[in-house]
Amino acid sequence: MMDSAYMGDIMAQIRRQEWKMNTVGTTAENRTGADVKDDKKGMKKNTYEFIMYQKNDKDLVLAMWSDNIIV
Numbered sequence: 001m002m003d004s005a006y007m008g009d010i011m012a013q014i015r016r017q018e019w020k021m022n023t024v025g026t027t028a029e030n031r032t033g034a035d036v037k038d039d040k041k042g043m044k045k046n047t048y049e050f051i052m053y054q055k056n057d058k059d060l061v062l063a064m065w066s067d068n069i070i071v
Contacts, residue, residue: 008027008031008032008033009031009033009055009060009062011023013058013059013060016058016059016060017059027062029064032053032062033055034053034062036051036064039051039064040066043065043066044066045066045067046067047066050063050065050066051063051064051065
């Protein structure tokens with residue numbers, strides 16, 4: 001299942017737990033539930049640097065990258 005930038009982690013969790021569907025897509029940082037502000041400030045643009053976040057109690061993984069050339 002693909003989704004848009006307006007999806008939050010709650011909808012991804014519902015899809016995974018209730019509908020047994022995986023979700024791949026983008027989301028705004030304020031919809032993730034992850035504290036990414038300090039990590040985001042430290043990332044250099046135009047690099048292949050990325051950070052993965054995983055929820056401790058949910059089957060959900062988030063990735064953040066900084067304006068990569070190839071995505």
